[in-house]
Amino acid sequence: MIKGCIFDLDGTLVDSLKDLAVSTNHALEACELAPHPIENYKQYVGNGVLKLVERALGEDHQDLFDQCLQEFMDHYKDHCFDYTAPYPGIKELVEDLHKEGIKLACVTNKPHTVAEVIVPKLFGDRFITTYGGCADYPKKPDITSLNLALNDIGLTKDECVFIGDSNVDIETGINASMKTIGCDWGFRGEAELKAAGATKIAYKAHDIKEYVDDWNK
Numbered sequence: 376m377i378k379g380c381i382f383d384l385d386g387t388l389v390d391s392l393k394d395l396a397v398s399t400n401h402a403l404e405a406c407e408l409a410p411h412p413i414e415n416y417k418q419y420v421g422n423g424v425l426k427l428v429e430r431a432l433g434e435d436h437q438d439l440f441d442q443c444l445q446e447f448m449d450h451y452k453d454h455c456f457d458y459t460a461p462y463p464g465i466k467e468l469v470e471d472l473h474k475e476g477i478k479l480a481c482v483t484n485k486p487h488t489v490a491e492v493i494v495p496k497l498f499g500d501r502f503i504t505t506y507g508g509c510a511d512y513p514k515k516p517d518i519t520s521l522n523l524a525l526n527d528i529g530l531t532k533d534e535c536v537f538i539g540d541s542n543v544d545i546e547t548g549i550n551a552s553m554k555t556i557g558c559d560w561g562f563r564g565e566a567e568l569k570a571a572g573a574t575k576i577a578y579k580a581h582d583i584k585e586y587v588d589d590w591n592k
């Protein structure tokens with residue numbers, strides 16, 4: 376019986392790509408480097424801010440990492456809501472799951488200080504707990520933050536499904552021996568999600584509820 380859904384954030388619940396790209400490009404330009412097309416950032420995100428900046432800089436400019444990271448953080452904290460919004464159908468999905476008594480949590484590699492603002496701002500009190508990237512525990516696909524979320528919502532891994540849009544998310548769920556749903560609308564797409572071993576692929580938000588309902592029959 377599925378009693379809880381644990382979601383990734385960027386590329387799963389919300390489309391944050393443009394804000395992440397704009398802030399990273401701002402940081403690159405502050406370091407006198409050329410910006411990247413927004414589409415490129417689909418391959419840069421997913422492993423946290425440190426990896427995002429590292430990938431955006433490229434091998435030849437890692438000496439600028441500290442400066443670029445600081446420029447990104449300073450810009451992003453003031454601009455993380457310029458374009459970021461839930462994907463179509465996500466707010467309705469969250470409400471439908473909540474009405475059915477499904478407990479919700481968010482586990483993301485986005486900085487915790489940002490994630491804990493974005494989730495309640497966009498979804499109110501529907502998510503019981505949110506864990507973002509910080510120095511206190513490793514990032515996904517390590518399952519430490521996932522286990523903390525399970526503890527907070529009072530459920531076991533067998534009672535929950537992990538939902539995300541990248542191989543990192545699917546690997547996280549697999550590492551925890553959980554069912555997984557890959558979101559085709561996110562940053563990486565169906566092929567990567569299937570290759571990573573997703574239990575199910577969702578092509579629209581409502582598919583997630585249908586899978587949960589099927590598992591609970």
